[in-house]
Amino acid sequence: MIAELRQRHAMDYCVVMVATGEDAPGLQFVTAYAATSVAEYFMEAGRDVLIVYDDLTCHARAYREVSLLLRRPPGREAFPGDIFYIHSRLLERATRLREEHGGGSLTALPIVETEAENLSAYVPTNIISITDGQVYLSPELFQKGLLPAVSVGTSVSRVGGKTQLPAFRAVAGELRLAYTQFEELEVFARFGTRMDAETRKRLERGARVREVLKQAQYKPMRVAEQIAVFVAVADGVLDSIPVESISRAEAQIREAVVAELPELCHRIESGEKLSDDDRRDIVRAAMTAVE
DSSP: HHHHHHHHHHHHHHOOOOTTTTSOOOHHHHHHHHHHHHHHHHHHOOOEEEEEEEEEHHHHHHHHHHHHHTTOOOOGOOOOHHHHHHHHHHTOOOOBBOOOOOOEEEEEEOOOOOTTTTSSSSSHHHHHHHHOOOOOEEEHHHTTTSOOOOTTTOOEESSSSHHHHHHHHHHHHHHHHHHHHHHHHHHTTTTTTOOOOOHHHHHHHHHHHHHHHHOOOOOOOOOHHHHHHHHHHHHHTTEEEEEEEEHHHHHHHHHHHHHHOOHHHHHHHHOOOHHHHHHHHHHHHHHHHHH
């Protein structure tokens, strides 16, 4: 009952505009533009608006059908030649207004369906070139039960470094590199090749990085807690913990950091940089928590 009330309360701030597969292609095509016009109304009223397009692959197919019915010459994958313009004209309406124009903002989150995980297909490459980056959800990771199934190597942000908190930026870089190396080594390890101690260590740590990247549904966590766990796994605090016990150790670390280092948590979330002393304090609290 409580979840139902929360959902109803959240929907009070949402507008859902739908065109189903049974609707005419022309109606499916204009639905995205109509929804954007509604979003712009709230933006011009000074609101911060998020519009989610689900999905622009279906939108492109609807436009392709309309174009073929109008006997326009088809191009790559039978899409009309102006499909890039169609989507750029839609997505580039996302902006932030100056204070004299209301101060509202519109953030666009387009969803694109890939076929056979092919990111180089026509529509995905067009959308990627228009947007400020992409979060790629891998079917392979999903089938392994790694949720959220975000592919770290394929997901890219062109503005992430400028918008991230300094503490996140300091930790995420080395963690991303270590995880990418782990994924490459994991492929070779399946062939049963001989590995030296350093390679085995990277594999063991990479498996623990993968575990801490898992997140349960409807369980958000504070930024400071996330950074504490990332620092702990990057500095080897979890190396001696069995993989099946990582989730419990992660919860203990998050509780310990919040309880023992409240001032540090506040400084991290307020945008201050993570110093070497701060990092040592986090590692010390994490080691005490998992002992």
